[in-house]
Amino acid sequence: MKKNIFVLLVLLISLGLYAQKKEAYVIYKSNARKISYKRMLKKLPKAQVVLFGEYHNNPISHWLQLEIAKDLKKKDVPLSIGAEMFETDQQEFINLYVKDSISADEFEQKMRLWPNFTTDYQPLFEWAKQNKVQWTATNVPRAFASKVYKEGGFEALEGLSENEKSWVAPLPIPYDKNLKTYKNMLELMGGEHANPDIVKAQAIKDATMAYFIWNNLKDEHLFLHLNGAYHSNFYEGIAWYLNQYAENIEIITLTTVEQKDIYTLDEEYKEIADYIICVPESMTKTY
Numbered sequence: 533m534k535k536n537i538f539v540l541l542v543l544l545i546s547l548g549l550y551a552q553k554k555e556a557y558v559i560y561k562s563n564a565r566k567i568s569y570k571r572m573l574k575k576l577p578k579a580q581v582v583l584f585g586e587y588h589n590n591p592i593s594h595w596l597q598l599e600i601a602k603d604l605k606k607k608d609v610p611l612s613i614g615a616e617m618f619e620t621d622q623q624e625f626i627n628l629y630v631k632d633s634i635s636a637d638e639f640e641q642k643m644r645l646w647p648n649f650t651t652d653y654q655p656l657f658e659w660a661k662q663n664k665v666q667w668t669a670t671n672v673p674r675a676f677a678s679k680v681y682k683e684g685g686f687e688a689l690e691g692l693s694e695n696e697k698s699w700v701a702p703l704p705i706p707y708d709k710n711l712k713t714y715k716n717m718l719e720l721m722g723g724e725h726a727n728p729d730i731v732k733a734q735a736i737k738d739a740t741m742a743y744f745i746w747n748n749l750k751d752e753h754l755f756l757h758l759n760g761a762y763h764s765n766f767y768e769g770i771a772w773y774l775n776q777y778a779e780n781i782e783i784i785t786l787t788t789v790e791q792k793d794i795y796t797l798d799e800e801y802k803e804i805a806d807y808i809i810c811v812p813e814s815m816t817k818t819y
Contacts, residue, residue: 562804592811617646626643713766
């Protein structure tokens with residue numbers, strides 16, 4: 533009896549000390565078992581592509597993206613980076629800026645940068661520039677995604693010029709409306725009352741990001757891709773399209789989730805990604 537009471541006291545003290553740590557995140561494997569950052573980092577170079585699903589306003593996502601890139605570089609892992617936040621028709625301006633052929637002011641004027649670029653993406657972008665790490669714009673020009681939604685689906689892209697088509701995944705676009713994430717998205721947008729082409733607008737982004745990742749893969753390089761979590765959750769979206777463009781491609785997915793209690797992963801997030809970065813709901817937002 534005394535032994536049981538002692539064990540219970542030790543457990544309660546341990547849990548109390550654990551809660552007092554106020555950790556900014558906990559990482560889980562897909563089966564909801566905790567894993568350290570160090571052990572996860574060791575696994576990443578086994579992939580050709582790492583899809584890092586972020587919450588766009590979550591500072592932990594952005595900080596870990598930078599730290600992962602730095603730590604992979606320290607381990608001499610050949611690295612390339614791509615991002616949803618940059619559109620394919622603007623790759624030339626990225627290349628010019630990286631070569632110091634245009635100033636930072638010119639770069640910002642020519643690019644369609646997200647409002648949170650300075651706080652959330654510029655630190656990694658500048659680090660890549662300084663360390664000569666290739667940076668690829670992967671997302672479809674936003675006007676084209678809008679065209680898909682408003683003008684009747686993928687067929688609306690057939691009228692693009694040959695030059696414009698070079699900024700999009702090859703037509704015709706493979707598409708599976710029964711993917712879980714696409715079905716959920718349509719339901720959230722109103723179900724049978726929603727315009728189904730809104731999901732195709734999502735798919736053209738997924739397809740284009742996947743195609744430009746695949747098209748920029750280098751032998752022995754790890755391609756780290758930044759994207760909204762929904763674009764790669766449940767191994768769908770970008771991951772599904774990567775598997776359409778390439779056979780036997782090695783992909784590791786990371787995602788971000790927010791919970792009130794980060795010390796036990798909610799059931800709904802199991803199997804959502806290879807690694808799940810669980811952040812407190814109270815975490816400060818970047819916008």
